[in-house]
Amino acid sequence: MPPMTLTLGRVFGIAIRVNIGWALIALLIAWSLATGAFPTLYEGLPEQLYWWMAIAGVIGLAVSILLHELSHSLVGRLFGIEVETITLFMFGGAAQMTEEPTEPKAEMIMAAAGPAMSLVLAAAFEFASRATAGMSEPMSAVLGYLALLNLVLAIFNLIPAFPMDGGRVLRGAIWQVTGNLRKATGIASRAGSIFGWILSGLGLLLILAGAFVGGLWWILIGQFIRMAALGAFQQSEMKRIFEGRTLDELMTREVETVDAAITLEDFIRDHLFTSHHRLYPVMRDGRLAGTIGIDEIREKSQDTRRQLTVGEAMTPLAESPTLRAGCDAMEALQMMQKSERSRFLVVQDGALKGLITLKDLLDHLQVRSELAGD
Template identity: 35%
Template sequence: MNETLPLGRIAGVRVGLHWSVLVIVALVTVALARGRFPDAHPGHSAIAYWALALLTAVVFLGSLLTHELAHAVVARRNGVQVEGITLWMLGGAARLHDEAPTPAAELRIAGVGPLTSLLAGGVLAGVAAGLDALHASGLVVEAFVWLAAINVLLAVFNALPAAPLDGGRLLRAYLWHRTGDRLRATRGASSAGRALGWFMVVTGFVAVLYGRDLSGLWAALIGWFLIGAATAEARQAEMRSLLGGVPVSRVMTPDPVTVPATATLADFLAEGPFGQYRHSAFPVLAADGSVTGVISIRRVEATPPQARASTMVHEVMRPLGDIVTAAPVEPVLGLLPRLQASPVRRALILDEGRLVGILTIADVTRALAWPGTPGPDGPHHGPPAQPKET
């Protein structure tokens, strides 16, 4: 889940919002302003209900952020790099660059999330009790009671033993410790996640159809997300198992077709798709043979047709600084997160500054689909390695 609005760094961790977080803010605000607050404490103005509801929704987001920050901080202390945190419609996501190195580290990283939410719930409940003892506004006390309850509920839900929830990671840590097999442990946690997801989908629709409870749609949505996330987690684990230690040079497309930086866009278009330019993006080379960027069909299409005969490739290409680059010996798994986040979904493979290959998501997919898996050192059971020019 990529961020839409960066918020900066907290405790050294990059934090951002995805646009869909507005959905949860709106839902919480409406539910409190039109439901819980006026039902529990009638007689206040609409402005009071809506203002406090919006403030409560923002504090709720803060508690989600605290939960994810706890994961991030403990992950870094256990040697796992953290790329950032994104808050979105269904909560938050701490993006970890690597996996936990041991079951014990997995246990610590996963367990701190529910504990943080539980602690937050306890603190908020204490604040609510204190305000009530001081005879503060019942409406304000109600907001703290709701925040305390929702944090405890989140702690309990997140502790369920099903991936991708924190409880699923705790289950994986246990199975990993018990069997010594990380892949097998991930499969078990992912299966539990899919089972929980389907249970929530079915019960959610039953609540809507027979109980006329529209909140069942929310449960079904969360269940559907769990199914997809658990399935993706299992696939990621399979991919890590298959590609672990495999260098980029074993998967990349060597000696890719390039485009001269001084070629016009009209000349470039004239060569494809029936000429040599049969793909959607190509490395761009300067006159001295050095790579300077990547030109894509989309960039060319954005140029007015009447200007293409006088516009050179280097004028509209993405410069090299915006492109993911890697060395041939770099592990594929280490490159994948950057490759997936790249705007052109390609990485240029450079050997001492010289272009020797290009890697796309399709290259990785082909390697995964091939019967047998190339190992970092052992016999190569995948597609035959293609020689590089020297």
């Protein structure tokens, strides 16, 4: 789970999470509604009532975003794409898919399902707002606000900027026409990037025109979209290149090993100072026994380094960073990110097969990506 995220509960087996950033934005929206929008539009109501209206508005907004994301998720499920979690972020929500759509039609329909839900909600809230207009002004006002918000949500998400919904529809369409997912992702994310710059440019104009806070928001959202587009492209490239490729193909087979019987002093002089790796496999009687690196030595005094053997100071195999030879490259990369370690032994049935580093994976990614060209 990303930091500062809280699980609220489960709907249709999907975990619903909220990010602390969203909670802060929600507070900000409630405050601006209670002290700005509602008192200006509907004068003469008690101050406390404005706050209740604002709270109802923010809850309605959260439910609207949730329904938008659920709509993506449940339609995805029809196409066999499982969504495990929905996280409410700063600018809406994100459904975490375990896999990407495998056909363009699924991509297009799944992406369109969210904005479609927002449009339906906008119409429903507008209808409810008009129906309650004669009965209760505050209720009608909140419902009207939610109608407008859902309309904005639908339109904003339909902008053809990958990885936003409209960008996904665009990618699906290009994919359908060209039959080339890589090309489609490239074009759709470039559109996302360009759109991010346009928003930022408009923000700058707003600032020059004197609307500082509004302009800053546009720049922020623009840059957020630009980064998301870039990240989504890299992520999809990574998946394309790494999926189905095992460590067996990518690992280094010639690995420098260390004998468990030598002293730490010898290890430092003969291995650490000559090859400068962060982690070495330790062999005892021809069998893999554990790992040793700077971390195991750093705290030891000169005297201890002269007396202690590598076998005594090493991290035993069970606690060492290891991966299976049949492990997927994508899985290995996630493992490296999660554990914040960049060097893993590749092991099969307790025997050392090779070594894989983050640099190996990234180099491989770069070479293949450049070879594919565009």
